[in-house]
Amino acid sequence: MTQINQDNVRETWATRVGVILAVTGSAVGLGNFLRFPGLAAEYGGGTFIVPYIISLLILGIPIALAEWGLGRFGGTRGYNSTPGIFRTVWRHKAASYMGVLGPVLPMMIYMYYVIVQAWCLGYAWMYLRGTIKAETPEEAQATWGQYVGGGADGSALRLTDTPVLVFAIICFLINFFLIYWGIRKGIELFCRIAMPALVICAIIVLIRVLTLPAHEENPHQNVINGLGYMWNPVAQAERLAPGDDNVEKLIEHAGDAVVLIHSEGDEEGITLEALEIVNRERFFEALKLSPWQIEQLRVVDEQRFEVPHEPDALESAYRDMFEVDNDLPAPAEMQREIRFQRMAEPFEGRVVLGAERSRIYIEVEDDRAEFTAPGFFASMANPDLWLAAASQVFFTLSVGFGIIITYSSYMRRRDDVALSSVTACAGNTFCELALAGMIVIPAAFVLLGVSVVANPPSTFGMGFHALPAVFTTMPDQVFGFNVHEEWGLSPGHAFGFLFFFLLFLAAVTSAISMLQPGLAFLEEGLGLGRRASTALLATITAMGAFIIVLFSQDALAMDTMDFWVGHFLVFVMATIQVIFFAWILGVKRGMNEIDEGAELRIPRKYTFMIKYITPTFLLIVFAFWMTQNAPERIQALIDFPEGEIPVPLVSAFLIVWVFTLFITLTSIALRRWKRQEAAETDVSP
């Protein structure tokens, strides 16, 4: 082979590898490593995976294709924002209003995304300085709570050693500096190095997690059980044998339900302490089915409640015991003492409260009561679960909420949209299922315990608990080489810095992508220049981000925003987009648009899915969610303790305000576009 040919081959391969890295790495970010595990934990681990995979196949990929196709269709007709692009598809003023969520959603997601980005930067900084304290689960939890201001509203504004507010401002300035100056080429080159580095880091962390030894005190906290929590469609718990004299660590988990514990025996019987109930309803059901009577429930302050023997009265007695009226307290608050006595006689023997497969059982000596947990199909009947799974697919693929439609509008007709979108989906899915899914929850299960996994600190918070715990376990010696002694570097700290810093970099690219749809709308809708658009966008997003930082207690403002924007509205927008593509533009015309310049021909059988299955699926889930879950979610917005700031309501108000503002701006844009079109018609011969 000649030198020229060899150079060409090398160049071609370099281009291909570069393209693969850019396309697959483009959507890798916080959604993969932080949001996905948080949601999976929130919805019971394994029970989340099935709806997630189904949503990926029948929602994620079809809507990704539709969005890329719609964007380029509108772009070649002169529009880059969703309201403008929808106008090219349907010449009705309602079309632009239906597209208003396009610039609004990414902008509102940015308001809390930038805070998570700041968390990553702050953690990287703490690792770099060696000041992070995450040796034990308690330390990791304290570090997290202190850093993000989880203890009280306003505490994140304090200027401590690592103030989250300062990191948020730094992230905010970096994102807007990059988008204002349009330094995309540098970012692209950077991503081609940083994203593969993040994946390599994740693979090393994965190896560490898979080789973690079982927890010393609780051997059931091992990797296999951790993987089981993540992947079992209906989780299984291993039954532990009770001790001889008393019941020790009966803790078990059954799917998302459990319990347990720690107990002591005395002459009066067995006292189970620190009973933690993760799934209240199932626990009540289990108690109701027990063959023996619970005569006395005792709380730690010695206040006693006599419990009627009628099983149905148990729940009300339980409510009295914990002094609650309507809603039962959070599991963490339910650590109390329960005393079991059998048939009014002091019980001397063993009590086992545990779970096997999908059954919860209560065993008193030889008597055993079993309660069968909801089966797989019953678990799947929760519309909230499907909404969450779909929203995660949309979030992680950056589809359904106006980002891709804007970016693809800048593409040329000969550019590929088919293989590009499918490859981006593949890269994301790999990072989510094969890396994040295998790392965060199993690590949290082994190192932090089931109670942390079953009660995630917040949707994005799980990774900030589990990953530092893994980094702490990084060995100093690798293949006989002592990194700590030779280089004076703690491998855990080095990895912690590298991982969180790379996550921060990944977040920079995503954050910029979230700002671009708003920028495109303000420029083409209002005729503003880049400077004015950037300033307006910065003002609106800064107000939103400040509210998130201000109301930092338990990340309530962030979680409220993430639910109503990141779950609900993204779902609505995805539905609108697929209907526009399949029914208004027409699926045949849409597929022809995708085929233009395509490196991958989408099989025509797929049109059936895009036209019928995807929209039907979305509408069914939406209808069920509205009837079953919406009232409860809306109630949660308006229910707040007297005298306290209604944080969920403030977050909802912010969403409504931004939405109303953009509705007004869309009406201005519409008038402007009509004037422009009228002028063009007058000029044309």
Place this chain on the structure above:
Amino acid sequence: MTIAGWISMIVGVGGATAFLLWCVYRIVSHPGSAGHLHSQVDIEPKDRED
């Protein structure tokens, strides 16, 4: 971990890996494809200048 869990994990992780490898194969095996593929990162938005 149940058998269903193992199956779910193998299908999930294996499927995601196979899907990615198939996409990579498509790009590598078609000489002209690399030049036409794009992602958010390399698309240059044509913003209005001031």
